[in-house]
Amino acid sequence: MISFALSDDDKGLRDMAHDFADTRLRPAARDCERAGAVPAALQNEYHDLGLDVLALPENAGGAGLGNVSLAIVQEELGWGDAGMLHAMPGPGLFGYLVMATAAAETQERLLGRYAQGLAHAAVAVGEPGPGYSGELVETTAVPDGDSYRLHGHKRIVLGAEGADQYLVAARTPQDGESAMSLFVVAAGTDGLKLGARHRTLGLEAAAFHSLDLDGVLIPGDALVAGGLTPAQLELVQGRADLVLAAEALGVARAAVEYASSYAATRKAFGQLIAAFQGVSFYLADMATQLEAARGLLWQAAWSLDQGQDVSYLLPAAVLQAYEAALFATNGAVQLLGGHGYVQDHPVEKWMRDVRALTLLGGHRDRLTWAAGMAAAGLASAGVKS
């Protein structure tokens, strides 16, 4: 039966996450953005609440949370601050990719540590050059006895500093031109060099670095998945995309709330700006698009939990969420006028953060392609992608 009612468990999780977002993330967001880091005490609190390992399977010490619940929790946390969220401890996006590709024992080995103490992991897939979407991986993994040697340059790696392991995309000779493999590389391995920290559009509490792989020697069992096409990589990233989309909705919800309250107090031409339809209708559209996108995202999450084929629904829902979040955060800045553009108010930050969030996972072009091909049944009809 169609229902939008949260279970009691989900309500409890939502309230816990909301409380943390409200009392810990939101008040510290600007300071963390300026400092480019999250204080250790807050990281500890986040870890103690178990927020870093909610999605991990139970055998890896996690809560094994389903995707609907995850979408609900991540929306609340995003509402608090997405930048801080991506500076928090835990396996993060690394975890979702490992969960989607590795066998249970490997998952336990690679992910078990995050439940035990503060630790970070990072994903190093993207590379310089046009595209930056997985197609153009030039990093190579050359077999060397039972091992591999990695050579390459990763341009943008979120959380590279302080991570204890990386998931690196590289091409083995077997992968040929159009596929890639994913390897786990432990921090401190010889030849792994952290580049300069980037300054970024948004999410500045989190750190982005470049990473050089200069003949990094890794054991054969570091190979987590081989022969992935860009389309398969998209599927592997699906859950990470879902989480990012939920976070984007949370940020956007914050923006709609803020802009509504502002419009309910700000006056121009002798009346509240809320009374201008150019303002109120804009807000109505922002709220409506978020509501629509949340429904679709929940349906995708639910379908994933049911083990259904989500090759259309998931990228479609993520696109819908990104579109709504971009629209709503831009709208919030617009409705505050000049005040929205300066840092006295949070809306300019939220607009930048959402724009940045949409670049961390599957990209718009690939998501669109995947959704369209699946929706039209073109992939299964043998039309080449």
Place this chain on the structure above:
Amino acid sequence: MIEFELSPQQRQLKEFLHWFAEQQVRPASLEADKNHDTPLPLLQQAKAMGLSMESVPSGGGPGGVEGGQGERQGNRIGVIAAEELAWGDASFVLNLPGAGLGGPPVRFMGTPEQKERFLSIFNGPELRWGAYALTEPEAGSDVAGIRTTARKEGDHYILNGTKTFITNGAKASWNVVFATVDRNLGRAGHRAFVVEKGTPGFRVGRIMDKMGLRASETAELVFDNCVVPVENLLGGEERYLQREGFKVAMQTFDSSRPTVAAMAVGIARAAYERAREIARQNLMLGRPSPRYAAIVEALATMARKIDAARLLVWKAAWMADARVPNTKEASMSKAYAGQIGMEVCSMAIDVAAGAGLLHDEYLEKWFRDIKVYDIFEGTGQIQRLVVSRRIFDDLGVRI
């Protein structure tokens, strides 16, 4: 618990209605469009199947279908049914026999005697309709500004004025007509009457030609010293002393708007599926298409917007079933479905290109039909007005 599985009852109904829409409704729709009416045998068949304007477009009314374990699901069933049937032909849905939009006010406001008298006429085998006459030439969105007057004279009210755009208004056995006893009283002066066919002083002005939904009757009604017995004042005179009448009339929108939005979803889905079929044929035949990537993107965009609109509809319907106030969500669903419905039907024509022009390819009809979903049952702007008012109400500010 959050869930998107249809109940067995919902699924059965959906599959059955889809079959019916595909086999019977859509194939008849092009002729219906040309002849300005749904073929009578098809409506008789629908009636025999138990389909009516009661069970479908206003499935949420108190008469709506109840679910298994006592959980109300009439609104959810209503929107599922509306989507499937509108996928076949939207005009067909509006032509379904029954009290139509006139049903909710009679059910919500009518005395037991009135309900019996006006609703029982639909129980027989004949095809009969009811209608809802609120809009006037000078009062559409601004319904509070209606000018049709009602003057009491002994046992009667004398109605004077004109109603316009009334769906099924001419063929209806009765119309629920809104009029004012005193324009200075604003909404408090409004009264709802059931005006039966053949009432002296009541006549049909004209049937209007439209861009789309051409098989649906849209009538202008004229009340020229129309003599309506006091027993036809909905709810009786006391009711209006509580200033409740108009509010109740507006509340029917909370379940009708999601249903109308569901119809828009159904039309948009029809257009999308047809465009997808055409694109697939072209691409599978290997016809070189410089538009290949653009077409895939268009299909992805159409599909996700339709699905997002459906989720808004489902949420509003679910809230109505749970008796949670849903005015905001009902308007969200209508605003969004009306807007993306138009976008999707237009994109479908882009994808189909030449075929989008041709009457027998359906796409041009759906493009014409969908437009009104951003207009009737409250325009897109009025829905945004409702949504934004609710947002600011929650902040304690009245706009």
